[in-house]
Amino acid sequence: MSLWRGIVAAAFAAATGIVAHAAAQGAPQPPPPAAQQQPPPPAGRGGQGRGGEPAVFPAQQRPPGDPALIERGKALFTVNCVACHGADLRGGVTGGPNLLRSPVVLTDEHGEQIIPIVHGARAERGMPALKLPDDDVVAIAEYIHSVLATAQRQGAPPATNAPIPNAIVGDAAAGQVYFNAKCASCHSPSGDLQGIATRLPEGKALQNFWISGGTFGGGGRRGRGAGSMEKKIPTANITFPGGERLDGMIVRMDNFLLTVRQGDGTLRTVRRDDPRIKIDIKEPLDAHRQLLGTLTDKDMHDVTAYLATLK
Amino acid sequence: MMLKKTLVTAALIVSPIVLLAQGKGIDPAQLTKPLADIWPTYNGDYTGKRFSKLTQINQTTVKNLTLAWSARFTGGSLAGGGRGQFGGGGLIVGGEGTGEYPVSTDVEIKASLLMVDGTLYLTSPDNAWAIDARDGRTLWHYFWKTRGGTHIATRGFGMWNDYLYMETPDNYLVSLEAKTGKERWHKVIADFSQQYFSTMAPIVVGNHVLAGTGNDLDMPGFLQSFDPDTGELQWKLYTVPMNPGDPGVETWPSLDAAQHGGAQPWLPGAYDPETHLYIFGTGNPTPAYTKGRGEGDNLFTGSLIAVNVDTGKMAWYYQTAPHDMHDWDSAQTPVIVDAPFKGRMRKLVMTAARNGYFFVLDRTTGEHLLTSKYGSSTNWVKTLDEKGRPMRIVEKDASVGGALVSPTAGGTVNWEPPAFNPLTGLFYVPERNGFQIFYLIDLDPRGSMGLGGIESANVGSAGSFLTALDYKTGNAAWRYKYTGNNGGGGGVLTTAGKLVFAGDGASNVVAHDALTGKALWHSRVGGVTNPPQTFMLDGRQYLIVAAGDTLWAFYLY
Numbered sequence: 076m077s078l079w080r081g082i083v084a085a086a087f088a089a090a091t092g093i094v095a096h097a098a099a100q101g102a103p104q105p106p107p108p109a110a111q112q113q114p115p116p117p118a119g120r121g122g123q124g125r126g127g128e129p130a131v132f133p134a135q136q137r138p139p140g141d142p143a144l145i146e147r148g149k150a151l152f153t154v155n156c157v158a159c160h161g162a163d164l165r166g167g168v169t170g171g172p173n174l175l176r177s178p179v180v181l182t183d184e185h186g187e188q189i190i191p192i193v194h195g196a197r198a199e200r201g202m203p204a205l206k207l208p209d210d211d212v213v214a215i216a217e218y219i220h221s222v223l224a225t226a227q228r229q230g231a232p233p234a235t236n237a238p239i240p241n242a243i244v245g246d247a248a249a250g251q252v253y254f255n256a257k258c259a260s261c262h263s264p265s266g267d268l269q270g271i272a273t274r275l276p277e278g279k280a281l282q283n284f285w286i287s288g289g290t291f292g293g294g295g296r297r298g299r300g301a302g303s304m305e306k307k308i309p310t311a312n313i314t315f316p317g318g319e320r321l322d323g324m325i326v327r328m329d330n331f332l333l334t335v336r337q338g339d340g341t342l343r344t345v346r347r348d349d350p351r352i353k354i355d356i357k358e359p360l361d362a363h364r365q366l367l368g369t370l371t372d373k374d375m376h377d378v379t380a381y382l383a384t385l386k
Numbered sequence: 387m388m389l390k391k392t393l394v395t396a397a398l399i400v401s402p403i404v405l406l407a408q409g410k411g412i413d414p415a416q417l418t419k420p421l422a423d424i425w426p427t428y429n430g431d432y433t434g435k436r437f438s439k440l441t442q443i444n445q446t447t448v449k450n451l452t453l454a455w456s457a458r459f460t461g462g463s464l465a466g467g468g469r470g471q472f473g474g475g476g477l478i479v480g481g482e483g484t485g486e487y488p489v490s491t492d493v494e495i496k497a498s499l500l501m502v503d504g505t506l507y508l509t510s511p512d513n514a515w516a517i518d519a520r521d522g523r524t525l526w527h528y529f530w531k532t533r534g535g536t537h538i539a540t541r542g543f544g545m546w547n548d549y550l551y552m553e554t555p556d557n558y559l560v561s562l563e564a565k566t567g568k569e570r571w572h573k574v575i576a577d578f579s580q581q582y583f584s585t586m587a588p589i590v591v592g593n594h595v596l597a598g599t600g601n602d603l604d605m606p607g608f609l610q611s612f613d614p615d616t617g618e619l620q621w622k623l624y625t626v627p628m629n630p631g632d633p634g635v636e637t638w639p640s641l642d643a644a645q646h647g648g649a650q651p652w653l654p655g656a657y658d659p660e661t662h663l664y665i666f667g668t669g670n671p672t673p674a675y676t677k678g679r680g681e682g683d684n685l686f687t688g689s690l691i692a693v694n695v696d697t698g699k700m701a702w703y704y705q706t707a708p709h710d711m712h713d714w715d716s717a718q719t720p721v722i723v724d725a726p727f728k729g730r731m732r733k734l735v736m737t738a739a740r741n742g743y744f745f746v747l748d749r750t751t752g753e754h755l756l757t758s759k760y761g762s763s764t765n766w767v768k769t770l771d772e773k774g775r776p777m778r779i780v781e782k783d784a785s786v787g788g789a790l791v792s793p794t795a796g797g798t799v800n801w802e803p804p805a806f807n808p809l810t811g812l813f814y815v816p817e818r819n820g821f822q823i824f825y826l827i828d829l830d831p832r833g834s835m836g837l838g839g840i841e842s843a844n845v846g847s848a849g850s851f852l853t854a855l856d857y858k859t860g861n862a863a864w865r866y867k868y869t870g871n872n873g874g875g876g877g878v879l880t881t882a883g884k885l886v887f888a889g890d891g892a893s894n895v896v897a898h899d900a901l902t903g904k905a906l907w908h909s910r911v912g913g914v915t916n917p918p919q920t921f922m923l924d925g926r927q928y929l930i931v932a933a934g935d936t937l938w939a940f941y942l943y
Contacts, residue, residue, distance in 0.1 A: 129487065129488045129534065130534065131534050131535060131536060131581075132534060132535065132578070132579070132581045133533075133534075133578060133579045134579070134581070136487075136534060161832075165830070165832060165835070166832055172642055173604075173646075173832075173835070175835060176603055176604040176605070176646055176835055178577070178580055178605075181577075181579045181580045181581070182577065182579045182580065226603075226835075227838060229602040229603075229836050229837040229838070230581065230601075230602035230603035230604055230672065230673075230835050230836015230837055230838065231834065231835060231836050231837060231838025231839070232834060232835045232836075232838055237828075237829075237830075239827050240786045240826070240827065240829060241786070242786060242787055242788060242825055243787070244786055244787035245787065278787075279788065279823075279825050279841060279843070282788055282823065283823060283843040283845055286790070286823065286845045286846070287843070287845040287846050288846070290846075291843055291844070291845055328869050328892075329868075329869045329870070329890060329892035329893065329894055330868065330869050330890060330892070330894075330896075330905060331894065331905075331908060360846075363846060364846050364847070364848060367763070367790070367792070367821045367845070367846050367847075367848060368763055368765075368792075368848055370790060372781060372782075372785075372787070372788070372789055372790055375787075375788065375790055376787040376788070379787075
């Protein structure tokens, strides 16, 4: 069976030298992922979500407000609004709504929609009238808009300083048992995985790395088996009708053609649907891909906890 | 504001005629006919089958398909760019933007084209073209100066007589004269400041233009109907409860949560002329991945909804994704079929949802008839409830240590339309079996917002397929395995020539035997980005498909 799947594609993307060879032959690059409504995964906290992107919506497009006014508004907000709307504006313990997704806030320009509500327009819905002069409400509005401007893409809230939880939640001893039973035939804590937790100290990156068979999250250092991309690239042994044989790393493959890089660096493309050509494809990551369908989350967490001990 | 520029080209200097689209457009009554010579609405006809009665290209002749033409498209720019192919076409500029929003001239065609009167009508975000279907030449190019918004896609035009309708990313419904590309009017259809963005191909039914919305920021979804002549609003159906006592409000922890619950109808639905029901799917609940919406079903997210087009009232709903926790919209185009089911003829509607499950319902009542798992590696379902709804394994929600889930948030299928062939009785759908680890990083008991609160990683795949489902059993009659993980990208077309066309995710458009899946023909056009389509012109059956910014047309020589 000749199955070239996504993690392998990821390996290709990482193995830039090989891609360069393919380009030299004039072969088109692997296509982009299927066009989808689903955009890339949301950025994590830490403010990276807006990097380099145009200001898509009005909340981000508005020019920055007067810093002194915003500072005054923040102080007023802290005194008058935090109890109901929360210090992060995302709603408070007494049930005030999340202001960062409030249609009133989102359509407000400079407080004109907020002033009447602060003055009692929604008293029957639980928003008490506050005795604040209009210019104080304008300052509060400027502050709210300044926070809204830091919201991240795809509706995600602004980054916070809350610590990101530690993703290492498993039982390392149980993970070692699983490792010895299922992984040790290919991997070793004193060999390819030596120091893996030093190279990948962050739990999510470590877990993504080993689950994907080393193709996700980097972490490999040159010369370490676990991080070496070359060992993860599928290879083909090709036998032509005359008996000529050819071995090489697969550069590109679809259901009709196969391109390999030969030992001397040159590329060669053969038809996959020619019955006279025998093609034997080896996929180093098959075991990892099969694991995906059977692995429980507990075993995954346990093995990650075990690998986290391999400093 | 509209200003019209004429691109001065050698051709125009020699023969300074304005190029016009041809013909008289499409009478709304014609839209009820089965798909054949023309392609007058997003799915070809109202049923969503994407089944063409054309047979010139068939299992015997398909190997003789040859290139008729190809055409590459460049978007307009505020600098006055926009390239007419082969020296054709004027640029018409509209829009409410000030010109400050950065505009890319790159085009990625995800739309279905219309083909009426020998003219193709194409959209991409902020751009539209009329194209001579015989040679790919641009007849006119309309460019919309945007205010911004999520520019992820636009799915195409709707057409009523000789007028066209499209949505823009900054939430306008724009009507153009088909012949000239001249704008008739544009209307705001959703509030840009509330971070709506609009991608759907409007669907014309009688004297209604149906338009849906998109939004990632916890805003309510709605479907609207507009007058095709004036653009006036006829009705508006919210897809989440908006008022105390509204149906479904009890499935949310509060009215505020419901009003921020999402359920965007961002893809076209199917229409049943007999019952006047327009049946469409709704998107994910928000916040998508975290707490903040209780433990209820979160109606009417992840659902099929049938709405009467005359009244705008919901006739029935069926939820294919109760309390979704993985951003699995169920917005896919459903397919309407009259066919035997358990021994008697039924009026059916079918959908293959993004969450890996396939459903067959009675389309007049919403009665559930069948559920099956079509995503081979799908691993998040504990049980089907008494209504056949897949109920989730709660532990597969995003967690601190990570939940290994298949399919990915992108889904077993995404926006790509499926197809149904009455001659084979098979429902054809791309099937992608990716795995993603979902990590919860925001432990706030109030929940996050939008698509926030998690990190995730795509960690591998059990492969991608073109899958042919027997609607009577929900089982796969065959699965054709693609190389790579994105097979079927762009969507599916099937024909009375007993063929199925789809992109293979590896830069080929492929013609398959509809009975077995066997590949009979392919062409390396580049990564396919829209659904293959077909039409008849001058006695020749054409196949068209887009790869990025380029449209390819094939016929038999």
